[in-house]
Amino acid sequence: MSLADRVRIEEVSLLSDDWYVLKKTRFAFQRSNGEWQVQSRETYDRGNGATILLYDRARRTVILTRQFRFPAFVSGYDDLMIETPAGLLDKMGPEERIKEETQEETGYRIGKVEKVFEAFMSPGSVTERLYFFVGEYEPKDRISDGGGVANEGEDIEVMEVTIDEALAMIPSGEIVDGKTIMLLQHAALRIFRV
Numbered sequence: 001m002s003l004a005d006r007v008r009i010e011e012v013s014l015l016s017d018d019w020y021v022l023k024k025t026r027f028a029f030q031r032s033n034g035e036w037q038v039q040s041r042e043t044y045d046r047g048n049g050a051t052i053l054l055y056d057r058a059r060r061t062v063i064l065t066r067q068f069r070f071p072a073f074v075s076g077y078d079d080l081m082i083e084t085p086a087g088l089l090d091k092m093g094p095e096e097r098i099k100e101e102t103q104e105e106t107g108y109r110i111g112k113v114e115k116v117f118e119a120f121m122s123p124g125s126v127t128e129r130l131y132f133f134v135g136e137y138e139p140k141d142r143i144s145d146g147g148g149v150a151n152e153g154e155d156i157e158v159m160e161v162t163i164d165e166a167l168a169m170i171p172s173g174e175i176v177d178g179k180t181i182m183l184l185q186h187a188a189l190r191i192f193r194v
């Protein structure tokens with residue numbers, strides 16, 4: 001039995017479709033005791049995304065980005081956000097997209113990437129499924145400055161830090177982005193011995 005057998009959509013209303021899409025849906029859900037219950041939920045749909053940790057095993061370094069994130073700022077975070085490179089898929093496959101996004105944001109051209117897991121980052125409200133990758137880089141792979149697309153408002157700084165420095169930035173509060181914490185912890189467990 002599929003979960004679809006326990007969900008009956010009754011009404012979908014579009015609340016906003018300016019940049020991304022916010023909908024409100026009324027549906028009936030069959031509870032675990034078999035009874036049907038009507039509920040209403042808002043869903044924010046920005047499509048799916050991909051993110052990557054670039055690592056140099058020999059030099060024990062990783063590449064991170066730093067940029068202004070307005071939603072974090074309005075939530076009281078008064079600093080630029082340190083993150084793994086990431087982008088929305090825009091109808092492309094996750095692997096192809098993350099390579100392109102890596103080059104755009106960091107200037108590194110990466111040949112081979114490895115998908116390590118997928119995760120919903122805010123499953124109670126945001127529809128996005130995020131694809132997580134890791135990939136090896138070397139200093140010679142940097143073919144441009146990166147920085148993102150300025151006319152889209154991107155102003156991305158590229159950081160190269162050691163894995164130990166990056167991991168220490170989690171308890172210190174310098175890294176507060178979920179996907180970045182997940183990939184650094186993956187790297188500590190599976191890529192580097194720390």
Ligand SMILES: Nc1nc2c(ncn2[C@@H]2O[C@H](COP(=O)(O)OP(=O)(O)O[C@H]3O[C@H](CO)[C@@H](O)[C@H](O)[C@@H]3O)[C@@H](O)[C@H]2O)c(=O)[nH]1
Pocket residue numbers: 019020048049050051086087088128130152153154179
């Ligand atoms: N005009 C306008 N532009 C927007 C808006 N929201 C985002 N943008 C722009 O849309 C572009 C999206 O850039 P990407 O690099 O593709 O996505 P991202 O914002 O880095 O998102 C990645 O990180 C997110 C946060 O961790 C992830 O949620 C997402 O999956 C993705 O991986 C950026 O230029 C951003 O400024 C908006 O409401 N209005």
Ligand SMILES: [Mg+2]
Pocket residue numbers: 085086087088105
């Ligand atoms: Mg991005």
